[in-house]
Amino acid sequence: MDLREKLNILGDAAKYDVSCSSSGSKRNSPKGGMGCGHSSGICHTWSADGRCISLLKVLFSNACKYDCAYCVNRRSNDVPRATFTPKELINLTLEFYRRNYIEGLFLSSAVIGTPDYTMELLIKVAKELRLVHHFGGYIHLKAIPGASSRLLFEAGLYADRSSVNIEIPSDKQLQYLAPEKNFASIYRPMNFLAERKLEYKTDKSKYSPKFLPAGQSTQMIVGASGETDFQILTLSAGFYKQQQMKRVYFSGYVPINADKRLPVITTKPPLLREHRLYQADWLMRFYKFEYNEILDEKNPFLDPDLDPKVMWALRHPECFPVDLQTADYEMILRVPGIGVRSAQLIVSGRRYSKIRLEHLKKMGVVLKRAKYFIYNNEVPRELHRLYPEMIRPLLIAGKPKSDQLDLFDSMPVALPAPANNTQTAMPLPRIAQPTSALPITRIAPSTPTLSIANN
């Protein structure tokens, strides 16, 4: 098998890993070598599905001994198998890097032999890149669950970032879908790496060696098992706090394997749900939201029609309208339609001049959303007298429909619809009705079809 074919097989096998960032490491090119770390990361290209490619993301081998239901490389799957030699992979990385195709290497592997043996192979590649070729680019190494702590530690010395994927957000489901794995075996390497990184952090000297300078990340699959969004957010908030994760990725489940434990193979990937989860994730990382503010036990799912920030604002009418001239930065950040940059501009500019609508427009604030939530002389007073139930359809009205209507959605459903939402079988147009004082319930034409699929 020639190198190109290997690269195709092993790149194809690795593409379902969504982690793509090359950020968090700042380093000058080593003496006699090449490559530097750019702290904000660099995207090199985008594939046809719109995902960024910044690292050469490959598996070392896809000849796996495990049999996880959701994975394309499970041993019971009939796919072409290949394994790199360390030399081939190193050469490929260096040549791609010289042509500025990539920012570095993202190396993962199926488990071949024992976890320790696999981990040793990954470390060998990273070590040789760093020590023999003086490679200063980004290296992301997967921590293989079950590898010994000595090897994990060694990986941390050469890699910028390491990750262990939790994949399924609840222990029970994980053990059901991946019989060889459980939460304990995934948390152990995560905690170990987080602790070592903390120890290294206390040493502030410029010359002391670094341990995983870009931290850890993880990923979970959305839509393969029955978790709620609230469970997923709770789990990821825990990762950010306890394991000091830099990123938690969500991967909308793409059906690869026909397996009776998984959703049927014709399911479409839940792209909208994934998008909303990322929005919620952004709120936690950049907008100072807590996970339990975004969702709670009673509302365990994110709204498909509106983004989580708007949803929070509509649930908390007592916090609005916000006076941009005097409010705290944290409060301005929570106004729908105002992002981090605009909030910073407002806070640093309002000392010198009054912030008018004209300013907001030029800054790029989305006034269409923000006008219901800010207090300003130029905003009509009537907008502030609206109840949240009235604002909701106004915000949805301007948007294109979140889910494409297909033939069967608009058909009357033959099966009896669930008793509590009989009216949803009719595809009602989502037109704003600002004068109505009744709380307007959400109209989702696709609900009946979904419930049939679940039955």
Next chain:
Amino acid sequence: MSLAIHYDSTFDGFLSAVFEIYRQHLDVTSFVAERPYEAEHEVSSDLFAQPFHIETSDESARRLKRAITNAASKDVLNLLETCFRSEDAGIEMNILAYLRKLFAGLDPNYGKNPSSLEMIPLITIARSVRREMDNMYGMVRFNKAPDGMYVAEIEPKYDILEMIIGHFRCRYPNGTWAIIDVKRGFGVYYENYKTHFVTVPDPSYISAHAPPDEFTRMWKSYYDTMAIKERINPRLLRRCLPVRYWKHLPERSLPSQTLGNRGDSRLQLPSTIAKSNAVASLMLKQSN
């Protein structure tokens, strides 16, 4: 009589022009940058304004820079220069409007205010110039020439070549490489830890000298496999990677090769997969 100021298209040239505008109390309606790569007839000129050429003077540019630093700050000066690189039509008048307000002295805090009506558009323009600079860090593609030199061609919207050199010097300190701005007909050549600016009248000669090689083709086929078929989203792709950059990216401009592309294995019949597996295992045996 209103004037159209002609200057040599450099930032110093623009500052000298502003300096002269203040010194001679000129009434200006537009600026015309005389760019060497644009032919005379392409330069749009105002019918009703009289052309007026101003020579670049280092001394007056330096004095104006000092004045801006004193009245506002060093950051503002950098921001103005970044905006100027956008080469947008009318950017000179925007900057001039800002400078007039700044030097009028009506508001002593004007230089510190980031949300003045003249400043906000400049901030947005500078942001898009910096965004293209950041994108270009990733989108320069080198081809290897037979003599071991790495050559890249770029065609950025804004004049950002000078802003990205530092990054590549840091990245490939020991190599020999050149980056050429095809649109503006100049480039930078790096050898023995030194950078040289060169004018490139005919870039096609260089691309013929360094054709795509085996690694370029491997990159292309790797790129094709990375897309998940179920999630293909052309709109998102074009938003992230605008079509104007595709010409110089091998992964988008080279023809795609179906051979060896396993991306659609799920769409194949089981028998086809079994066949290709048999071929793969045969090849494995042979290679061992």
